[in-house]
Amino acid sequence: MAKLFRITTVPVSVEKLLGKQLTFMNQFYEVTAISSDKEDLERVGQELGVKTKAIEMTRKITPIQDLKSLWQMYCYLKKEKPGIVHTHTPKAGLIGMIAAKLAGTKVRLHTVAGLPLMETSGVKRRVLNLVEKLTYACATKVYPNSYGLKDFILKEKFCPPHKLKVIGNGSTNGIDTAYFDPALFSPQQKKEIRQQWQLEDGDFVWIFVGRLVKDKGINELVAAFRQLTEELNDSENKNSTIDNRRNRAPKLLLVGPLEPELDPLLPETLREMEHNKNILTVGYQKDVRPYLAAADALIFPSYREGFPNVVMQAGAMELPSIVTNINGCNEIVKNNENGMIISIKNKDQIYNALLRLMANLSLYNKMKSQAREYIVQHYDQKLIWNAILAEYRELTNK
Known part of the structure; x- marks a missing residue:
């Protein structure tokens, strides 16, 4: 069974952003959730029934810690050789996509679920623009989770159009309409x-x-x-x-x-x-x-x-x-x-x-x-999950 690594900066994103989507994907791939905070991550992994690997990452701009995280991520990916690396959140996207490219992972995917740079300006905005461009350059496919976000990325010329795709009607995980009833x-x-x-x-x-x-x-x-x-x-x-x-x-x-x-x-x-x-x-x-x-x-x-x-x-x-x-x-x-x-x-x-x-x-x-x-x-969850699974299969078959 091929390995699928899903990476977020903090465990709450694994729990709230992805949740049981990882349990679903674990039927078809050997899923590992990678994030910070080992104790909290392991708790989430046990609840979802997937493997975990803790690699410390920060949500702020911390160059020394970021380089350390990048090295640890690269070493882990090089050792485990996943078939797919799929990142979420800005810092996990940057570190995960660079590490996956350096490690030779063939299918490198990044989901964009919001851009903090939209509300920044000046030097910080230029730095964040560079971060996005670098992340997308290392990815083989980029998934804005809304059509408005896709238009913004194209307008800012963060990456070429052929790399971008909105899955389904948008959303990263859909909504469990049987649970929210x-x-x-x-x-x-x-x-x-x-x-x-x-x-x-x-x-x-x-x-x-x-x-x-x-x-x-x-x-x-x-x-x-x-x-x-x-x-x-x-x-x-x-x-x-x-x-x-x-x-x-x-x-x-x-x-x-x-x-x-x-x-x-x-x-x-x-x-x-x-x-x-x-x-x-x-x-x-x-x-x-x-x-x-x-x-x-x-x-x-x-x-x-x-x-x-x-x-x-x-x-x-x-x-x-x-x-x-x-x-x-x-x-x-x-x-x-x-x-x-x-x-x-x-x-x-x-x-x-x-x-x-x-x-x-x-x-x-x-x-x-x-x-x-x-x-x-x-936006029913099953529609989104099956659309993502179909995307994985198409990309790995190629």
């Missing part, structure tokens, strides 16, 4: 989840899932939500200009970790998150389904994405989504059909979208009714 949660369970976080039956619960960082649009989201709650509170004893509000109090549920060392939020955003009783911050959650089940709609105002899993997950759980007009998001969401699309870094548009979806019950119900069907038809 609102039918798994009874009305009583949803009520209990809401009660756990002191959410009233009549509250309209917005949910954000992801890292609580600047690039995810959290500063603008919190500012817009503050404006929304203040205006709704002011209108309670006046003639409200908000028609059809139906007395639903807005609540914002933030599910995800803070990363102050990489992409910190503004001090005023952190203060608002701490003191606004309508904002609930619950941290990282291994299983986000109960929180999606308890919510009414997703708000995801990210600056950049590859192909965001959370938008697919929310759709599969029958939630309409408000997303920014960026690649991936604007492919999953069709404006005014299963959600709404707004401009990036625009607090006013976030505010107006929050208000509109809360106030317009018929629009909300229309979007909710179409959310899950669209995901099942276009």
Whole structure:
């Protein structure tokens, strides 16, 4: 059985980005997951039933550690002689693709699931551009996980068109629509989840899932939500200009970790998150389904994405989504059909979208009714897995 090595920078990407896709591929190849943090990686490998190899890599620019990682990766690939090396995430892509080329691996694949350089400039941008070009030059095939990302790569001339391919309708791993299914949660369970976080039956619960960082649009989201709650509170004893509000109090549920060392939020955003009783911050959650089940709609105002899993997950759980007009998001969401699309870094548009979806019950119900069907038809996990497997077979047969 041929060896397939899947490489990410940190184990959480193995677990969350790839997950049971590795278990599926292990039926056809001898799969090894390579990443940092031996202890955590071994735990993930045991859960997925695949071999693991720990090679320390960092997410930052660390030349000395990167050279050490490259040497260790090269030695391991040279020794094991995998048939396919498939990398994910920027640092793992750079180290994995260079090492695989030097080691003589014939099939070298890299998936692009988002580009941090989109939000950088100056010297750092030039360095990151060079990193992408070098990674793609060492790969035999590059897979942007959205059509918007493919267009961006072509525009920046990171590699020739013949190397690029979007698999299926996009996405790195698709969505397990049997796992993300609102039918798994009874009305009583949803009520209990809401009660756990002191959410009233009549509250309209917005949910954000992801890292609580600047690039995810959290500063603008919190500012817009503050404006929304203040205006709704002011209108309670006046003639409200908000028609059809139906007395639903807005609540914002933030599910995800803070990363102050990489992409910190503004001090005023952190203060608002701490003191606004309508904002609930619950941290990282291994299983986000109960929180999606308890919510009414997703708000995801990210600056950049590859192909965001959370938008697919929310759709599969029958939630309409408000997303920014960026690649991936604007492919999953069709404006005014299963959600709404707004401009990036625009607090006013976030505010107006929050208000509109809360106030317009018929629009909300229309979007909710179409959310899950669209995901099942276009992004079911089995469709993506089989498309990737077919790609592997075609490339190895060549």
